[in-house]
């Protein structure tokens with residue numbers, strides 16, 4: 613359970629705005645400006661990560677050992693808005709999908 617930052621009204625965890633005063637809860641608006649572009653980059657990076665994983669699994673079986681955990685980890689980081697380290701991005705570039713690695717590197721948070 614969380615509370616409105618403006619009026620203190622109790623809110624549902626998934627609420628995007630306060631029912632009482634209409635003020636945004638802030639959860640879905642973490643940063644103003646460039647949000648749409650950032651999410652497009654992240655979306656494209658995620659698509660290419662899946663493609664990279666699928667491609668790798670067709671060519672060789674063993675890359676699945678790191679492709680799948682890295683893809684899952686990236687999805688989780690994006691979902692919870694966690695920072696993605698340069699090391700992780702470079703590893704994705706080399707070991708999963710060069711395209712998604714480049715997209716991640718372009719996506720400076």
Ligand SMILES: [Zn+2]
Pocket residue numbers: 616617618619620621630631632633634635
């Ligand atoms: Zn409120």
